[in-house]
Amino acid sequence: MGRGPMVSQARKSELLFSGSDWDFRKLARVYDEIEAIGIDELRLDIYPVQMEVISSEQMLDAYSSVGMPLMYRHWSFGKHFLYNELLYRKGARGLAYELVINSNPCIVYLMEENTMALQALVTAHAALGHNHFFKNNHLFRQWTDAGGILSYLDFAKSYITRCEERHGLAAVEAVLDSAHALMEQGVFRYHRPPKLSSEQQREGLRERLEYEERSYNDLWRTLPPSPETGKTETDGNVAAERKKSLNLPEENLLYFLEKNSLVLEPWQREIIRIVRVIAQYFYPQRQTQVMNEGCATFVHYTLMNMLFDRGRISEGAMIEILRNHSNVIFQPAFDDPRYSGINPYALGLDMMQDIQRISTEPTAEDRDWFPDIAGRGDWRDTLLDAWANHRDESFIRQYLSPALIRKWRLFVLSDTADEPHYEVASIHNERGYSKIRSALAQSYDVGASRPDIQVVDVDLLGDRHLRLQHTVKDNIMLEGESRDATLRHIRRLWGYDVSLAAIDAETGAMLSERSTKEL
């Protein structure tokens, strides 16, 4: 007698939560449990977590200022807010359930509208999954400073506000507009930027600006070279010398302009620097979309299932969690009207689960393709290693398996602009696997997939003409209208004429040239 009810009683008391309402005590209990099993079972390594509960309107606010809690003011954020708000109001787009910031402590925003089940899901996804990725992935470790970003943004915001007070909104806006136009070209892709240290930054700022104002830049010597050196050096030598002293070619246009423009005031340089630092901060995120979302999705899916298996989550809550989970990883086929590109959540999760499968139950094909991980047993090590050491491009290049290509039925379509049709280049068969894999990897290479534009030369002694070079790959040119508008922005920051030459990457032939003189 009474044995049945007793058991269900005991099971019930083990539940982490029941009902759909959340409160802070439940949130804390759930977090503690999820953290414990995340660390024990998946060997995650995370920053301390700070959870902030916000309303949907605040979520929209956060959206429009590039997801950062503190941001300087600019009209473009207002514009994006309106777009997001409209999409949200029309129901065309739901809001993210969470937002997570790569900072130490890791800030996770939870929406107040979420149910308790959803809050648990979000906790596992963001507070564990993303958090682990931010802390361990080499790109984030090397290129961003999680500890310093918030105080740097704080500094940036107040600095720009002070500039607005001192120099007027219009002047500040002009610099920000131009700098935003070059944000894509404002990152170092190959050498690591210096760490932010905002405390020192604030102290050192005035000193540095004053020094720059005082100091005299030998590069801009306006006197003609003395006759004897002029005679002995050939023209080529002079150019090489000049390029060397300016560190040319330079891929980071914002950096070049900040350091070398003659027409900028110190405060304008500082604003460019702020935009550049923020662009750099986001650069790793853009390179690790699939991995980052995949890692978070894998973690939440695995942890939620573990909790359910241990009877800590009720069936009702689990159904809600799974329903949301499957919405997130929904991947329509290319001919579906809902198709809008490859869903990074879906691809990331599938690849990571595939690694899990290859480690534990490999097929002969897997042993061929992945001899070092197939059947190794411990998928955790493989995943932890992948999360730490890869970005999307290398991750796909290394781990996309034929089985997954078949599951997704991936195919490559080659598209040549002046031909009337597309050609199916590869499909999911023996011959296609490695081609698809490398094409997909290539498409996730942020550095390669956006226009490669560098500063190549400056006519120092003449009219200070700034020469940029666009290395054209696969004959893909720049869109004309936005190119001209962007060149105008560069001219504004540089102060003198700017020209952009399109050079074919393979032949080295000049394809076209556009100068601000023509605009």
Place this chain on the structure above:
Amino acid sequence: MPIFIDRRLNPKDKSLGNRQRFLRRAREELKRSIRDHVRTGRIADIDREHAVPMPRKGTSEPTFSDAKDSGRRQHILPGNKTFTAGDLIPKPSGGGGAGSSGPGTTESEDDFRFVLSREEVLDLFFEDLELPDLVKLNLKQILSFKPRRAGFTASGTPTNINVGRTMRHSHGRRIALKRPKHEELDAIARQIAELESKPPDAAIRERIVALREELDRLERRRRRIAYVDPVDIRFNRFDPQPIPNASAVMFCLMDVSGSMGEREKDLAKRFFVLLHLFLTRRYERTDIVFIRHTHEAKEVDEHTFFYHTESGGTVVSTALEEMYRIIEKRYPVAEWNIYAAQASDGDNFATDSERCIELLDGKLMRLCQYFAYVEIIDERESHIFGTTENGTTLWRAYSEVDEKWPNFQIRRIAAPADIYPVFRELFARQPALRKNA
């Protein structure tokens, strides 16, 4: 355990500054949108939120981006069903294409409309009219409030003490705490006196001592339990309530004969809009009556008023008669504040102007709060007519009325900026009215 921060109560509108910057940036284009609204929309609709198309000029954010129609590229797509390597698929005409990164999903930015709040609309609308700030402020403010009794409160100023309620509380408290009454004390005192008057023996002495103690206790208790305690005090509570304003009716009179073109009607409309804005601010209920006239006058709806032309001569008095008739029939002066705005190009039959003076002087101006007449003239004429008193027949006739009645205004307008001075008097009086209210 993580750190929790509840940000829900943080100030909202964190991106308000961004929004303002954006609106400033797109100001010219938004102004044009609002102008179009004024031109095509209804008068009463100006004073509310508006959805406007997303401005494009000046708000693009250019970056270097790849031209979609050049070069060779590869698209990797999921969900292959029938293709094998080497298949050729014709490109869909009209750019984009099934293979591009997001077919059918990149909604064009032109489709976006967003909502400007009432204040923002008014700001954009007024920019053309060059209204002084004071007036803008008045128009944008909500009506004034009057305190009205609304129950009781435990705190307040001594002047607002409600004695009845306070005493009721005090009474209840005294009963609850069993504060000894005067009668009880008196009874014991009487008993003591009675006993004392008797021959003293041990029993009586003991009784007297007991009674004295009891009396003492009761007196102490009375001192401790105050008759009126601070907790009893109640104050009258006052709630600010909007002043119930009377209703107003606005008569729009306009000459629609052929001489009134697009420009004239647009100016007239702005003039009516402004009066309407002013009235809705001051009165809770505002009716608009549209009367248009050629040689005969007719009450019409707003659309007909602005968009239908009718040929015919110009007899202004017919409109005034029609207005008088409508007032008699529907708008008793005791309940309605009557405002009139008339727009015309000034043409009138010479003999009719006398009749107009008669009507205004004799009947209408006694009923109207305010009568504004604008004569819409050509911009080239403005410097000729700007100062001189000669003008059209109607102008000369109305000038006479203008001298007699302080609430009669006439003005020539050639551009939107000229409209405001017509209302200067009206707006200037407003602060005084507010104070009285």
